[in-house]
Amino acid sequence: MTNEIIIAGFGGQGIISAGMIIAQAGMSEGRYVTFFPSYGAEMRGGTANCSVVVSDEEVASPVVDRPDTLMVMNEPSLIRFEPRVKENGILFFNQTLIKSRPKRKDIKIYPVEANLIAEELGSGRIANMVMLGAFAAVTKTVDLDSLKAAQRVIFKKADEKMHRLNDQALERGYKLING
Template sequence: MYQGIRIAGFGGQGVISAGILLAQAGVEDKKNASWLPSYGPEMRGGTANCSVVISDGEVYTPIVSAPDTVIIMNEPSLPKFEPLLKKGGLMIINSSLINSRPTRTDITVVCVPCNKIAEELGMDRIANLVALGAFIKKTGAVTLTSVEHAMKKVYKRAKPEMLELNKKALQAGYDAVK
Protein backbone atom coordinates (compact mmCIF):
# COMPACT_ATOMS: atom_id res chain seq x y z
CA MET A 1 0.00 0.00 0.00
CA TYR A 2 1.24 3.45 -0.96
CA GLN A 3 -0.72 6.67 -0.54
CA GLY A 4 0.71 10.02 -1.62
CA ILE A 5 -1.44 12.88 -0.36
CA ARG A 6 -1.50 16.64 -0.86
CA ILE A 7 -3.56 18.75 1.54
CA ALA A 8 -4.17 22.35 0.49
CA GLY A 9 -6.01 25.39 1.83
CA PHE A 10 -5.57 28.82 3.37
CA GLY A 11 -3.04 29.36 6.11
CA GLY A 12 -4.93 28.95 9.39
CA GLN A 13 -7.18 26.13 8.17
CA GLY A 14 -5.03 23.50 9.84
CA VAL A 15 -3.63 22.13 6.58
CA ILE A 16 -0.12 21.71 7.99
CA SER A 17 -1.47 20.32 11.26
CA ALA A 18 -3.64 17.79 9.40
CA GLY A 19 -0.59 16.62 7.47
CA ILE A 20 1.48 16.10 10.61
CA LEU A 21 -1.43 14.24 12.21
CA LEU A 22 -1.88 12.01 9.18
CA ALA A 23 1.83 11.14 9.01
CA GLN A 24 1.89 10.35 12.74
CA ALA A 25 -1.19 8.16 12.30
CA GLY A 26 0.71 6.23 9.63
CA VAL A 27 3.51 5.63 12.13
CA GLU A 28 0.92 4.57 14.73
CA ASP A 29 -0.34 2.00 12.18
CA LYS A 30 3.23 0.65 11.85
CA LYS A 31 3.66 2.08 8.37
CA ASN A 32 6.38 4.30 6.96
CA ALA A 33 5.38 7.93 6.68
CA SER A 34 6.75 11.33 5.70
CA TRP A 35 5.45 14.88 5.85
CA LEU A 36 6.67 17.92 3.94
CA PRO A 37 5.08 21.37 4.43
CA SER A 38 5.07 24.19 1.90
CA TYR A 39 5.20 27.64 3.44
CA GLY A 40 6.87 30.48 1.53
CA PRO A 41 4.77 33.52 0.58
CA GLU A 42 1.67 31.32 0.72
CA MET A 43 1.53 31.71 4.51
CA ARG A 44 0.04 35.18 4.26
CA GLY A 45 -3.50 34.29 3.23
CA GLY A 46 -2.65 32.40 0.06
CA THR A 47 -2.66 28.68 -0.51
CA ALA A 48 -0.66 26.62 1.97
CA ASN A 49 -0.12 22.91 1.42
CA CYS A 50 1.74 19.85 2.56
CA SER A 51 2.69 16.46 1.19
CA VAL A 52 2.18 13.26 3.17
CA VAL A 53 3.29 9.78 2.21
CA ILE A 54 2.01 6.66 3.97
CA SER A 55 3.40 3.35 2.78
CA ASP A 56 3.91 -0.28 3.74
CA GLY A 57 7.23 -0.08 1.90
CA GLU A 58 10.11 2.35 1.89
CA VAL A 59 9.42 6.06 1.44
CA TYR A 60 12.12 7.26 -0.92
CA THR A 61 11.05 10.90 -1.08
CA PRO A 62 8.67 13.10 0.87
CA ILE A 63 7.79 15.01 -2.29
CA VAL A 64 4.38 14.08 -3.70
CA SER A 65 4.31 15.47 -7.22
CA ALA A 66 1.51 13.20 -8.54
CA PRO A 67 -0.72 12.51 -5.53
CA ASP A 68 -3.11 9.59 -5.16
CA THR A 69 -5.34 11.89 -3.09
CA VAL A 70 -5.76 15.64 -2.77
CA ILE A 71 -7.73 17.25 0.02
CA ILE A 72 -8.87 20.69 -1.09
CA MET A 73 -9.97 23.03 1.70
CA ASN A 74 -10.40 26.32 -0.22
CA GLU A 75 -11.37 27.60 -3.69
CA PRO A 76 -7.91 28.77 -4.89
CA SER A 77 -6.45 25.31 -4.20
CA LEU A 78 -8.75 23.53 -6.64
CA PRO A 79 -7.24 24.82 -9.93
CA LYS A 80 -3.75 24.64 -8.45
CA PHE A 81 -3.85 20.99 -7.34
CA GLU A 82 -6.42 19.37 -9.66
CA PRO A 83 -3.88 18.97 -12.51
CA LEU A 84 -1.41 17.19 -10.20
CA LEU A 85 -3.80 14.41 -9.13
CA LYS A 86 -3.09 11.01 -10.65
CA LYS A 87 -5.53 9.57 -13.15
CA GLY A 88 -8.01 7.56 -11.10
CA GLY A 89 -7.09 9.56 -7.97
CA LEU A 90 -9.31 10.80 -5.17
CA MET A 91 -10.20 14.45 -4.57
CA ILE A 92 -11.88 15.44 -1.32
CA ILE A 93 -13.45 18.89 -1.55
CA ASN A 94 -14.55 21.10 1.35
CA SER A 95 -17.89 22.00 -0.22
CA SER A 96 -18.58 24.56 2.51
CA LEU A 97 -16.01 26.92 0.95
CA ILE A 98 -15.67 25.66 -2.62
CA ASN A 99 -18.38 26.34 -5.19
CA SER A 100 -16.43 25.14 -8.25
CA ARG A 101 -16.10 21.53 -9.26
CA PRO A 102 -13.17 19.78 -10.95
CA THR A 103 -13.14 19.70 -14.72
CA ARG A 104 -11.53 16.26 -14.88
CA THR A 105 -13.66 13.16 -15.39
CA ASP A 106 -10.91 10.61 -14.67
CA ILE A 107 -10.91 11.11 -10.88
CA THR A 108 -13.21 10.34 -7.95
CA VAL A 109 -14.60 13.45 -6.28
CA VAL A 110 -16.05 13.45 -2.77
CA CYS A 111 -17.65 16.66 -1.53
CA VAL A 112 -17.93 17.10 2.22
CA PRO A 113 -19.18 20.30 3.90
CA CYS A 114 -16.25 20.33 6.33
CA ASN A 115 -16.78 23.80 7.75
CA LYS A 116 -20.53 23.31 8.14
CA ILE A 117 -20.02 20.03 10.02
CA ALA A 118 -17.31 21.60 12.18
CA GLU A 119 -19.56 24.56 13.01
CA GLU A 120 -22.38 22.18 13.96
CA LEU A 121 -19.95 20.55 16.38
CA GLY A 122 -19.19 23.98 17.83
CA MET A 123 -15.84 25.02 16.31
CA ASP A 124 -15.01 25.78 12.68
CA ARG A 125 -11.26 25.28 13.34
CA ILE A 126 -11.78 21.49 13.29
CA ALA A 127 -12.86 21.38 9.63
CA ASN A 128 -9.46 19.85 8.82
CA LEU A 129 -10.30 16.85 11.01
CA VAL A 130 -13.65 16.44 9.27
CA ALA A 131 -11.73 16.23 5.98
CA LEU A 132 -9.34 13.65 7.47
CA GLY A 133 -12.29 11.53 8.56
CA ALA A 134 -13.59 11.53 4.98
CA PHE A 135 -10.11 10.63 3.72
CA ILE A 136 -9.91 7.66 6.10
CA LYS A 137 -13.34 6.37 5.04
CA LYS A 138 -12.47 6.52 1.33
CA THR A 139 -8.90 5.21 1.45
CA GLY A 140 -8.36 3.13 4.58
CA ALA A 141 -4.75 4.36 4.47
CA VAL A 142 -4.83 4.77 8.27
CA THR A 143 -7.43 3.96 10.91
CA LEU A 144 -9.58 6.26 13.01
CA THR A 145 -7.93 4.76 16.09
CA SER A 146 -4.45 5.56 14.82
CA VAL A 147 -5.42 9.21 14.24
CA GLU A 148 -6.93 9.38 17.72
CA HIS A 149 -3.68 8.03 19.19
CA ALA A 150 -1.66 10.42 17.02
CA MET A 151 -3.68 13.39 18.35
CA LYS A 152 -2.26 12.79 21.82
CA LYS A 153 1.28 13.05 20.44
CA VAL A 154 0.75 15.87 17.95
CA TYR A 155 -1.52 17.99 20.17
CA LYS A 156 0.37 17.39 23.43
CA ARG A 157 -1.00 20.48 25.16
CA ALA A 158 -4.61 19.98 24.11
CA LYS A 159 -7.12 19.65 26.90
CA PRO A 160 -9.11 16.39 27.11
CA GLU A 161 -12.32 18.13 26.01
CA MET A 162 -10.56 19.47 22.89
CA LEU A 163 -9.23 16.02 22.02
CA GLU A 164 -12.77 14.67 22.43
CA LEU A 165 -14.13 17.36 20.09
CA ASN A 166 -11.38 16.49 17.57
CA LYS A 167 -12.46 12.83 17.71
CA LYS A 168 -16.07 13.85 17.07
CA ALA A 169 -14.98 15.89 14.04
CA LEU A 170 -12.99 12.96 12.68
CA GLN A 171 -15.95 10.61 13.13
CA ALA A 172 -18.36 13.14 11.59
CA GLY A 173 -16.19 13.38 8.47
CA TYR A 174 -16.00 9.59 8.30
CA ASP A 175 -19.78 9.32 8.63
CA ALA A 176 -20.40 12.06 6.02
CA VAL A 177 -19.04 9.82 3.26
CA LYS A 178 -21.53 7.29 1.93
Protein backbone atom coordinates in the same frame (compact mmCIF):
# COMPACT_ATOMS: atom_id res chain seq x y z
CA MET B 1 0.41 0.16 -0.78
CA THR B 2 1.63 3.72 -1.13
CA ASN B 3 -0.57 6.77 -0.77
CA GLU B 4 0.94 10.06 -1.86
CA ILE B 5 -1.19 12.83 -0.42
CA ILE B 6 -1.41 16.59 -0.82
CA ILE B 7 -3.47 18.71 1.56
CA ALA B 8 -4.02 22.37 0.70
CA GLY B 9 -6.00 25.37 1.90
CA PHE B 10 -5.65 28.76 3.54
CA GLY B 11 -3.04 29.30 6.21
CA GLY B 12 -4.89 28.75 9.48
CA GLN B 13 -7.17 25.95 8.27
CA GLY B 14 -5.06 23.33 10.00
CA ILE B 15 -3.47 22.06 6.79
CA ILE B 16 -0.07 21.40 8.30
CA SER B 17 -1.46 19.73 11.43
CA ALA B 18 -3.78 17.55 9.31
CA GLY B 19 -0.73 16.31 7.42
CA MET B 20 1.19 15.66 10.62
CA ILE B 21 -1.75 13.72 12.07
CA ILE B 22 -1.80 11.41 9.04
CA ALA B 23 1.98 10.95 9.37
CA GLN B 24 1.70 10.22 13.09
CA ALA B 25 -1.17 7.78 12.52
CA GLY B 26 0.73 6.02 9.74
CA MET B 27 3.84 5.72 11.88
CA SER B 28 1.82 4.30 14.78
CA GLU B 29 0.56 1.60 12.40
CA GLY B 30 4.17 0.68 11.61
CA ARG B 31 4.19 2.20 8.13
CA TYR B 32 6.83 4.32 6.45
CA VAL B 33 5.85 7.97 6.42
CA THR B 34 7.29 11.28 5.36
CA PHE B 35 5.84 14.77 5.61
CA PHE B 36 6.92 17.98 3.92
CA PRO B 37 5.22 21.32 4.56
CA SER B 38 5.24 24.35 2.35
CA TYR B 39 7.15 26.93 4.32
CA GLY B 40 8.02 30.58 4.27
CA ALA B 41 6.85 33.05 1.67
CA GLU B 42 4.10 30.82 0.37
CA MET B 43 2.37 30.78 3.75
CA ARG B 44 2.04 34.50 4.22
CA GLY B 45 -1.58 35.45 3.62
CA GLY B 46 -1.87 32.81 0.93
CA THR B 47 -2.20 29.09 0.66
CA ALA B 48 -0.62 26.47 2.86
CA ASN B 49 -0.02 22.98 1.61
CA CYS B 50 1.82 19.87 2.63
CA SER B 51 2.78 16.52 1.19
CA VAL B 52 2.43 13.29 3.12
CA VAL B 53 3.50 9.87 1.94
CA VAL B 54 2.29 6.76 3.75
CA SER B 55 3.71 3.52 2.44
CA ASP B 56 4.38 -0.14 3.16
CA GLU B 57 7.86 0.28 1.70
CA GLU B 58 10.59 2.79 2.43
CA VAL B 59 9.58 6.20 1.07
CA ALA B 60 11.88 7.25 -1.75
CA SER B 61 10.93 10.78 -2.70
CA PRO B 62 9.33 13.03 -0.07
CA VAL B 63 8.29 15.31 -2.92
CA VAL B 64 4.74 14.60 -4.11
CA ASP B 65 4.36 15.67 -7.69
CA ARG B 66 1.14 13.92 -8.66
CA PRO B 67 -0.87 12.88 -5.60
CA ASP B 68 -2.99 9.75 -5.30
CA THR B 69 -5.13 11.68 -2.86
CA LEU B 70 -5.83 15.40 -2.75
CA MET B 71 -7.70 17.19 0.04
CA VAL B 72 -8.52 20.83 -0.68
CA MET B 73 -10.03 23.17 1.86
CA ASN B 74 -10.45 26.30 -0.25
CA GLU B 75 -11.11 27.45 -3.80
CA PRO B 76 -7.58 28.52 -4.86
CA SER B 77 -6.23 25.14 -3.79
CA LEU B 78 -8.79 23.30 -5.90
CA ILE B 79 -7.81 25.33 -8.93
CA ARG B 80 -4.10 24.86 -8.30
CA PHE B 81 -3.93 21.18 -7.40
CA GLU B 82 -6.85 19.44 -9.16
CA PRO B 83 -4.94 19.08 -12.44
CA ARG B 84 -2.11 17.29 -10.61
CA VAL B 85 -4.14 14.38 -9.19
CA LYS B 86 -3.15 11.03 -10.67
CA GLU B 87 -5.55 9.30 -13.02
CA ASN B 88 -8.01 7.26 -10.91
CA GLY B 89 -6.90 9.29 -7.91
CA ILE B 90 -9.16 10.66 -5.21
CA LEU B 91 -10.16 14.25 -4.56
CA PHE B 92 -11.87 15.50 -1.40
CA PHE B 93 -13.07 19.08 -1.49
CA ASN B 94 -14.49 21.30 1.21
CA GLN B 95 -17.98 21.81 -0.19
CA THR B 96 -18.84 24.48 2.37
CA LEU B 97 -16.20 26.94 1.21
CA ILE B 98 -15.61 25.91 -2.40
CA LYS B 99 -18.29 27.19 -4.72
CA SER B 100 -17.02 25.87 -8.03
CA ARG B 101 -16.95 22.14 -8.77
CA PRO B 102 -14.06 19.88 -9.74
CA LYS B 103 -13.82 19.28 -13.49
CA ARG B 104 -11.89 16.03 -13.75
CA LYS B 105 -13.80 12.97 -15.02
CA ASP B 106 -10.97 10.48 -14.51
CA ILE B 107 -10.77 10.70 -10.71
CA LYS B 108 -13.10 9.92 -7.81
CA ILE B 109 -14.52 13.03 -6.22
CA TYR B 110 -15.93 13.36 -2.70
CA PRO B 111 -17.61 16.57 -1.56
CA VAL B 112 -17.22 17.08 2.19
CA GLU B 113 -19.24 19.69 4.13
CA ALA B 114 -16.19 20.20 6.31
CA ASN B 115 -16.89 23.67 7.67
CA LEU B 116 -20.67 23.15 7.96
CA ILE B 117 -20.21 20.03 10.08
CA ALA B 118 -17.42 21.65 12.09
CA GLU B 119 -19.64 24.65 12.86
CA GLU B 120 -22.46 22.29 13.91
CA LEU B 121 -20.05 20.72 16.37
CA GLY B 122 -19.14 24.16 17.65
CA SER B 123 -15.93 25.28 15.92
CA GLY B 124 -14.94 25.97 12.33
CA ARG B 125 -11.36 25.22 13.37
CA ILE B 126 -12.01 21.48 13.27
CA ALA B 127 -13.06 21.37 9.63
CA ASN B 128 -9.72 19.70 8.91
CA MET B 129 -10.68 16.82 11.24
CA VAL B 130 -13.97 16.28 9.36
CA MET B 131 -11.91 16.06 6.18
CA LEU B 132 -9.52 13.55 7.75
CA GLY B 133 -12.43 11.38 8.88
CA ALA B 134 -13.75 11.19 5.33
CA PHE B 135 -10.22 10.52 4.08
CA ALA B 136 -9.85 7.52 6.43
CA ALA B 137 -13.22 6.09 5.43
CA VAL B 138 -12.57 6.26 1.69
CA THR B 139 -8.86 5.51 1.36
CA LYS B 140 -8.37 3.24 4.40
CA THR B 141 -4.79 4.52 4.42
CA VAL B 142 -4.96 4.77 8.19
CA ASP B 143 -7.63 3.70 10.70
CA LEU B 144 -10.03 6.13 12.31
CA ASP B 145 -8.73 5.07 15.72
CA SER B 146 -5.15 5.80 14.69
CA LEU B 147 -6.19 9.31 13.65
CA LYS B 148 -7.92 9.81 17.00
CA ALA B 149 -4.80 8.77 18.86
CA ALA B 150 -2.58 10.80 16.55
CA GLN B 151 -4.42 14.10 17.07
CA ARG B 152 -3.76 13.69 20.79
CA VAL B 153 -0.04 13.42 20.07
CA ILE B 154 0.10 16.28 17.59
CA PHE B 155 -2.10 18.56 19.74
CA LYS B 156 -0.54 17.46 23.01
CA LYS B 157 -0.95 20.92 24.50
CA ALA B 158 -4.72 21.05 23.81
CA ASP B 159 -7.16 20.16 26.60
CA GLU B 160 -9.39 17.12 26.86
CA LYS B 161 -12.41 19.09 25.63
CA MET B 162 -10.59 19.94 22.41
CA HIS B 163 -9.40 16.38 21.97
CA ARG B 164 -12.98 15.10 22.28
CA LEU B 165 -14.22 17.68 19.83
CA ASN B 166 -11.57 16.56 17.37
CA ASP B 167 -12.66 12.94 17.85
CA GLN B 168 -16.26 13.88 17.14
CA ALA B 169 -15.26 15.76 14.00
CA LEU B 170 -13.21 12.78 12.80
CA GLU B 171 -16.22 10.50 13.40
CA ARG B 172 -18.62 12.80 11.58
CA GLY B 173 -16.33 12.91 8.58
CA TYR B 174 -15.95 9.14 8.68
CA LYS B 175 -19.73 8.65 8.83
CA LEU B 176 -20.25 10.86 5.81
CA ILE B 177 -18.84 7.96 3.84
CA ASN B 178 -19.62 4.97 6.07
CA GLY B 179 -22.95 6.34 7.29
